[in-house]
Amino acid sequence: MSKTTTGDLRVAVLGVGVMGADHVARLSSRISGAQVVVVNDYVTEKAEQIAAGIDGCRAVVDPLDAIADPDVDAVVLATPGPTHEKQLLACLEHDKSVLCEKPLTTDIETSLAVVKREAELGKRLIQVGFMRRFDHEYARLKALLDGGELGRPLVMHCAHRNPAVPTSFDSAMIVRDSLVHEVDVTRFLFDEEIVSIQIVKPAANPGAPHGLADPQIAIMRTASGKHVDVELFVTTGVAYEVRTEVVAEKGSAMIGLDVGLVRKTAPGIWGGQIAPGFRERFGQAYDTEFQRWVDAVRVGGTTQDYTDGPGAWDGYAAAAVCEAGVASLNSGLPVEVAMVDRASIDGA
Amino acid sequence: MSKTTTGDLRVAVLGVGVMGADHVARLSSRISGAQVVVVNDYVTEKAEQIAAGIDGCRAVVDPLDAIADPDVDAVVLATPGPTHEKQLLACLEHDKSVLCEKPLTTDIETSLAVVKREAELGKRLIQVGFMRRFDHEYARLKALLDGGELGRPLVMHCAHRNPAVPTSFDSAMIVRDSLVHEVDVTRFLFDEEIVSIQIVKPAANPGAPHGLADPQIAIMRTASGKHVDVELFVTTGVAYEVRTEVVAEKGSAMIGLDVGLVRKTAPGIWGGQIAPGFRERFGQAYDTEFQRWVDAVRVGGTTQDYTDGPGAWDGYAAAAVCEAGVASLNSGLPVEVAMVDRASIDGA
Amino acid sequence: MSKTTTGDLRVAVLGVGVMGADHVARLSSRISGAQVVVVNDYVTEKAEQIAAGIDGCRAVVDPLDAIADPDVDAVVLATPGPTHEKQLLACLEHDKSVLCEKPLTTDIETSLAVVKREAELGKRLIQVGFMRRFDHEYARLKALLDGGELGRPLVMHCAHRNPAVPTSFDSAMIVRDSLVHEVDVTRFLFDEEIVSIQIVKPAANPGAPHGLADPQIAIMRTASGKHVDVELFVTTGVAYEVRTEVVAEKGSAMIGLDVGLVRKTAPGIWGGQIAPGFRERFGQAYDTEFQRWVDAVRVGGTTQDYTDGPGAWDGYAAAAVCEAGVASLNSGLPVEVAMVDRASIDGA
Amino acid sequence: MSKTTTGDLRVAVLGVGVMGADHVARLSSRISGAQVVVVNDYVTEKAEQIAAGIDGCRAVVDPLDAIADPDVDAVVLATPGPTHEKQLLACLEHDKSVLCEKPLTTDIETSLAVVKREAELGKRLIQVGFMRRFDHEYARLKALLDGGELGRPLVMHCAHRNPAVPTSFDSAMIVRDSLVHEVDVTRFLFDEEIVSIQIVKPAANPGAPHGLADPQIAIMRTASGKHVDVELFVTTGVAYEVRTEVVAEKGSAMIGLDVGLVRKTAPGIWGGQIAPGFRERFGQAYDTEFQRWVDAVRVGGTTQDYTDGPGAWDGYAAAAVCEAGVASLNSGLPVEVAMVDRASIDGA
Known part of the structure; x- marks a missing residue:
């Protein structure tokens, strides 16, 4: 893997509630090779406050604008479940890799629609946030x-x-x-x-x-x-x-x-x-999940290029x-x- | 509790297969206040062989004779389940305390009949061999x-x-x-x-x-x-x-x-x-079960006089x-x- | 091993403070094949009170009389250390097996004297109460x-x-x-x-x-x-x-x-x-120590006939x-x- | 803490044997906010090989040149102990923060000389690589x-x-x-x-x-x-x-x-x-040690600005x-x- 200043993955984090704010901090201070360049939240002030604390980061009001932004390489979805379908489809449309916190969508029909749309593209862009797959102990159990x-x-x-x-x-x-x-x-x-x-x-x-x-x-x-x-x-x-x-x-x-x-x-x-x-129990798992996602996306890979990254189908099946x-x-x-x-x- | 030479509980052990032979050894070498005076088995030679190794012990061919024997104070049943009903009823008839390995009997109708017969006597004579109740860990869990x-x-x-x-x-x-x-x-x-x-x-x-x-x-x-x-x-x-x-x-x-x-x-x-x-896991539980049973019966008590001794009803319910x-x-x-x-x- | 009513080992327990009283209870209610027939303590009332609770047991005022008593087969010493030398030598003189709580004696000169006296008899009569040798875990460690x-x-x-x-x-x-x-x-x-x-x-x-x-x-x-x-x-x-x-x-x-x-x-x-x-931690070890000692002495064996029974030399070395x-x-x-x-x- | 592309800490890693190569990988793929821009080793080929795998990184033949390089913000020393004294003093001279693998130097006289030189500068630039202080378990023990x-x-x-x-x-x-x-x-x-x-x-x-x-x-x-x-x-x-x-x-x-x-x-x-x-046992400790060091140095802090970072005195005392x-x-x-x-x- 090559790493250069200009090669940092530019990430938009959508939804900066408890979980999303955690992810912003994770990407800014513990994950190598990524920068948070855009944040969004339906509470505008929260997004602006978080953006103000990060060099080179700005708040965007409309999540779909954030997804479409040409300065955004990849997207993290920590928005409420009911908004996922529309946001995931936008990511697919704009060819942006997306790490989507569970659930994929809130019902199986829309989940299936997302799965089908991605399949039509012939390209895996969606990863679902089942972080336990990246926990040391689960990984050892799987290997065993x-x-x-x-x-x-x-x-x-x-x-x-x-x-x-x-x-x-x-x-x-x-x-x-x-x-x-x-x-x-x-x-x-x-x-x-x-x-x-x-x-x-x-x-x-x-x-x-x-x-x-x-x-x-x-x-x-x-x-x-x-x-x-x-x-x-x-x-x-x-x-x-x-x-x-x-x-x-x-x-x-x-x-x-x-x-x-x-x-x-x-x-x-x-x-x-x-x-x-869960933060104390699975903090390492979240970090590993994000580092591997950033690494895979930076080299132009799809989100399933690394072991066990759960995709849209896994979200649908769950x-x-x-x-x-x-x-x-x-x-x-x-x-x-x-x-x-x-x-x-x-x-x- | 008083303990005298003459006060030792005289026990008949019916059935000296693996489990019964264990109980004979237990009563002879680790339990205080009991003597095995009679053993019985449908394999006569086995009973005779075991009796020969214990001072003052003899083999008896018919289990019902062993139960009726006036030199027998109490009975341990380690015989096959199908024989339990008749042997338990004999113990009740002769007013002998009996420690019966599970099952009480092999069907619920006969189990219920045994329960009713004992209830009519107004006296608890039957204990069923659920030894886990005497295991240190289960006892601690119960107390907790x-x-x-x-x-x-x-x-x-x-x-x-x-x-x-x-x-x-x-x-x-x-x-x-x-x-x-x-x-x-x-x-x-x-x-x-x-x-x-x-x-x-x-x-x-x-x-x-x-x-x-x-x-x-x-x-x-x-x-x-x-x-x-x-x-x-x-x-x-x-x-x-x-x-x-x-x-x-x-x-x-x-x-x-x-x-x-x-x-x-x-x-x-x-x-x-x-x-x-199970011997290694529950050996202590068997010893404790037998010591408490011997102690209770020697002082003329019923088998439920000590904590948690499972009776005929417990055998029926199981x-x-x-x-x-x-x-x-x-x-x-x-x-x-x-x-x-x-x-x-x-x-x- | 044969066990008969008349074959029970008749034991004198000298010293019935906390530890000695424990041993009386142990021999009376958990150990097979032994009876406490004599107890002694420098507090006469305590000995009499304990004797009164056990059928066939009497209090004796002088410990040396207890040792010499022809109705006593073996002795347990739970008396203060300074009295051990004289009592141990009396046991040797009367050819009585003795289980002596540590220390053997309170100084190495008298310990050595006891060791030598026993060696002259050509017969092991003394066991020292190092009960850890009988603890399940230490025994497993030794075996490993x-x-x-x-x-x-x-x-x-x-x-x-x-x-x-x-x-x-x-x-x-x-x-x-x-x-x-x-x-x-x-x-x-x-x-x-x-x-x-x-x-x-x-x-x-x-x-x-x-x-x-x-x-x-x-x-x-x-x-x-x-x-x-x-x-x-x-x-x-x-x-x-x-x-x-x-x-x-x-x-x-x-x-x-x-x-x-x-x-x-x-x-x-x-x-x-x-x-x-220590009672909770080593209760099993004390029981096993006593049961093995009783078993060995009853069959006329010396106290070192069973594995790892520590003798007078072990008391001296310690x-x-x-x-x-x-x-x-x-x-x-x-x-x-x-x-x-x-x-x-x-x-x- | 602010993080921008241009703000990444530019690090020279001196010595790229087993430990140094680990540190290069760590800084490149798991630590946020740092880039390895210079590597050095007395085996020139090894340094060149490693540099070739990292965008923007070059091999430098003389470690003192690497330290003096104006494009280097901070130094990691994984060189043999006998070279530490000279390299540490060069770091002090050029006002470069340095993370020095143990030992500080190979004898107490030179260690003390380094401690004194840093003290004269009135500024803490040296951290010694006692990584256990950053292990989760030691940190919890310290807190307890x-x-x-x-x-x-x-x-x-x-x-x-x-x-x-x-x-x-x-x-x-x-x-x-x-x-x-x-x-x-x-x-x-x-x-x-x-x-x-x-x-x-x-x-x-x-x-x-x-x-x-x-x-x-x-x-x-x-x-x-x-x-x-x-x-x-x-x-x-x-x-x-x-x-x-x-x-x-x-x-x-x-x-x-x-x-x-x-x-x-x-x-x-x-x-x-x-x-x-030690890599499996203390991998997390090394990562945390490096992330905290990078974070502290990037904001212009001294190496002791974060909890428990061991300094030159700690190296001397050890x-x-x-x-x-x-x-x-x-x-x-x-x-x-x-x-x-x-x-x-x-x-x-």
């Missing part, structure tokens, strides 16, 4: 499974726990915003699609907001019959806990055990701290599983996942 | 939950793995012989009944014998809506692994993590050994859940557990 | 080392921490009462003598009683040049922590890591509990190392350990 | 100690193990190249100087090269009486292991326990992998302790550390 030493995976157990969620969080968001990560992890680790899903609702946590079905247990089955269960619990009051265990023919492997500094204190307690939130998950949340019954045949798309 | 510090339990995840099983093991035995322990653990830890069960069959382990549905996932719901899932996997090729995690309102707790001696060796590996079998489990194994659907009302029995 | 898989041991690191000690505890007792266990562990694991010892005194814990040199670091060298360091810290305020790590040619191994039930609670803490005291340790505590310099040649004794 | 929760530290135990070393490694290098890191860790964590050191030589590892005193045990004492012991073992054949435990008034804390992906495989083994080398360590290695006795009074320098 692919190496074949454990034989064929049979079962996976996951736990995904948040200490708390905003009051706006509802039962379906536990599927769409939390479970979606394990949906992608399943597809990533097993390289196959999920064919059915069932959501079990235990008696709710008394400490959860009234009406929130929390915890939930998701039970998924893959095309080849692998079983995946996921405990989703977003009001634990404890910390951010993500654990994944794969049970295979010749052994099992687990990631997400806490460790690091271990203390012993009165009255006879040993232990350590759990990551308080949306399809979550759609079925929400249906099961309502019915309590197993629901088949409805997806188009991928071959039909790639052949478009 | 009862202490209330973690709040109300909501979810439990269990794994129950065997390296291998005899060739005679079939899919239903995974429910009746393996899952039965988690059924009792659930009832013990949560102090409530299980109301429904579903068995999920993932694609089978290629290394499992043809036709054996292994692994299996059991999904249970308790009366108050707690969720329990159990991975059952009896051909792992690894070791004997039993893990239990309870997720509650204010935190979670896990037992069954391996540790002890930790080694570091070439080529850069750290770790330790997993218990190879059988009822497993019966529903086997039905679900065949149908793939959730099955309600059918049990009589306990109040109707105790009022008998 | 003896198996040769790790090659030749080179270095050992130990930590020995108490939450608190009685106000009577002085700096030399940290050597004589605490370090003595690691002295025996070193000799047990490495099968060789310790030839020099140095005690380092870091700045004292501000929370330690005035004048107590706590923590202390002991640095020992074995005959073949192995290095052992021990952190001794008896006022940690935390719990009872004992850790041992052996570093060898082909790898290392550690015991004493805490585990068991692992919890996660607010605010983002994971961990578990450390054993509060005393010699501690003697040198106390000298180093005072001088700050390394001190050679002065011991007679074992061959000269065994040839006596 | 500084927070006061554990009270005053009393004792520290360290282990520093390498699987193997080059055949050129001699006994003194174990002190100068390996122990030097724990010397800096001690000074960093405790904020005080080391006043004496003793090297203990156990019987050597039979697998170590003939004549190499390996393992070694270093015993250090700080000004306030804290005790530090370090096991140094560079031919373990296992992996790269670094462990640090601080024992304090109110508790203890340990870092360096291995974890991550935990596997269970036949025959009943659980465990994971240990980092094979050299003084190692000098005493080598003396003790030869004599076997404790050696006092001879250092000038820091106040005398800062007042220069």
Whole structure:
């Protein structure tokens, strides 16, 4: 890879709320070879304030203008989900690589439309922000499974726990915003699609907001019959806990055990701290995700030129599983996942 | 408790196969206050051989004679399940305390008959061999939950793995012989009944014998809506692994993590050994179970006079859940557990 | 081993303070094949109270009468150290097996005298209460080392921490009462003598009683040049922590890591509990030590007939190392350990 | 911090052997805001080859020319230790910030000369490459100690193990190249100087090269009486292991326990992998060290403007302790550390 002053990737970050502002800081201070040249937010003042702190960066009012801007090489989407479809299509139209925070779009029809449009271009421009694929531990687990030493995976157990969620969080968001990560992890680790899903609702946590079905247990089955269960619990009051265990023919492997500094204190307690939130747990994963994306785009590559970069199809597939998950949340019954045949798309 | 030479509990051990022979050795060499005075087995030679090695012990051909023997104070049943009903009823008739290895009997009708007969006597004579209740870690978990510090339990995840099983093991035995322990653990830890069960069959382990549905996932719901899932996997090729995690309102707790001696060796590996079998994992639990049973019976107490000794009702309840489990194994659907009302029995 | 009612080992327990009372309870309720028939204490009322609670047990005022009693088969010494010499010699005179809590005697001259007297009898009657040899983890570590898989041991690191000690505890007792266990562990694991010892005194814990040199670091060298360091810290305020790590040619191994039930609670803490005291940490070791001693003595065996039972020589060797340790505590310099040649004794 | 294309820090990397080449890659592909514009090596071809792979980078034959180059803003020294003195003084003369891999210089006299020269300038330009200060775990340990929760530290135990070393490694290098890191860790964590050191030589590892005193045990004492012991073992054949435990008034804390992906495989083994080398163990620390250095230097700051950046004095102090360590290695006795009074320098 060559790196020159003039070769820095010029990035527009659309949406500078909590997540987008993180990405601006990431690109400005920890990622090599990129500059944030444009920021945009529907709260204009916020965009202007952030732009003012970065040399050579300006705020643009209309996100579509930012995408079209000839001084912008690539785009990061951290805007609300309902705006993604239009913005992604604009990126495709202007031939701009885009790193899109999940969800790809908010429903499977528009997700499929985006997938098809990109396929027609014959060029991969879209990467979806499933950052766990870039986490050291998930990467090691993937390598272990692919190496074949454990034989064929049979079962996976996951736990995904948040200490708390905003009051706006509802039962379906536990599927769409939390479970979606394990949906992608399943597809990533097993390289196959999920064919059915069932959501079990235990008696709710008394400490959860009234009406929130929390915890939930998701039970998924893959095309080849692998079983995946996921405990989703977003009001634990404890910390951010993500654990994944794969049970295979010749052994099992687990990631997400806490460790690091271990203390012993009165009255006879040993232990350590759990990551308080996803930033602490997955900060390295975000950095790696962005560095690899910048590296790939700078050399004129497509976003899938590096290992495991999830594309538009991965966003669509995750949306399809979550759609079925929400249906099961309502019915309590197993629901088949409805997806188009991928071959039909790639052949478009 | 008083202990005198003459006060030793005189025990008959019926069935001296692998498990029964273990119990003979346990009572003879590690348990205080008991003597094995009679052994019995349908293989007469085996009983005679064992009796010959113990001072004051003789072999008896008919198990019912052993039970009736006036020189026998109490009975340990390690005979095949189909013989339990008749032997238990004989113990009740002769007013002998009995420690009965699981299952209580092989079907819920006869189990219920035993429960009712004991209830009519107004006296608890039967203890069922759910030894996990006496394991240090389960006891600590129970104490933690009862202490209330973690709040109300909501979810439990269990794994129950065997390296291998005899060739005679079939899919239903995974429910009746393996899952039965988690059924009792659930009832013990949560102090409530299980109301429904579903068995999920993932694609089978290629290394499992043809036709054996292994692994299996059991999904249970308790009366108050707690969720329990159990991975059952009896051909792992690894070791004997039993893990239990309870997720509650204010935190979670896990037992069954391996540790002890930790080694570091070439080529850069750290770790330790997993218990190879149930004897190594639960040896202490068996010893404690027997010592407490001997202590209780010697002082003329009933078998439930000490904490958590599982009785005939616990054997019946476990059988009822497993019966529903086997039905679900065949149908793939959730099955309600059918049990009589306990109040109707105790009022008998 | 045969076990009959009449064959129970009749034991006299001398000294029924905290430790001795523990041993009475152990022999009465957890150890198979033994009865406590005599107890003795310089506080007569205490002995009588304990005797009253055990069928067939009586209090005896003079410890030497208890030893001489023809109804006593074997003796447990839990009396103060200064009385040990006379009591041990009485046991030898009356041909009674004796399990003697450390120290063997309070100085190396009298220890040596006891060793010589026993050697003259040509019969091993004395076992010293170094219970760690019977702890599961130490036994596994010993087996690992003896198996040769790790090659030749080179270095050992130990930590020995108490939450608190009685106000009577002085700096030399940290050597004589605490370090003595690691002295025996070193000799047990490495099968060789310790030839020099140095005690380092870091700045004292501000929370330690005035004048107590706590923590202390002991640095020992074995005959073949192995290095052992021990952190001794008896006022940690935390719990009872004992850790041992052996570093060898082909790898290392550690015991004493805490585990068991692992919890996660607010605010983002994971961990578990450390054993509060030596009873919890080494309870199993005491039980195993006593059961093996009873088993060996009952069959007419000597106390060294079972693996690793430490004898009078081990008590003498430990005393010699501690003697040198106390000298180093005072001088700050390394001190050679002065011991007679074992061959000269065994040839006596 | 502002970041513009023209604002990138222009760095000369002197010495592009294994470590220097790592740093070139680091600055080019993972560090934000820096460009490598000049490389130098005494093997000219190597420098030219590396320069050819980086846009805008050229090889310079004379390291002093590289330092003097007006297009170079800052310097990274990865040259052999004997060349450091001259190169550091050149950096000071040309007012260039320099990140110097350890050692500062190869003897304490020249180290002190460099410290004095920098002090005369009244400006901190030199940072020494003690990268452990930037490791997440050490940083957390430092924060824990500084927070006061554990009270005053009393004792520290360290282990520093390498699987193997080059055949050129001699006994003194174990002190100068390996122990030097724990010397800096001690000074960093405790904020005080080391006043004496003793090297203990156990019987050597039979697998170590003939004549190499390996393992070694270093015993250090700080000004306030804290005790530090370090096991140094560079031919373990296992992996790269670094462990640090601080024992304090109110508790203890340990870092360096291995974890991550935990596997269970036949025959009943659980465990994971240990980092094979320092790159895997401390890669994040090097990245953080470089990013903070670049950030500080770019805004015109001195190298000590960010937390814990070790300066020339830290290099001198480490050299003084190692000098005493080598003396003790030869004599076997404790050696006092001879250092000038820091106040005398800062007042220069």
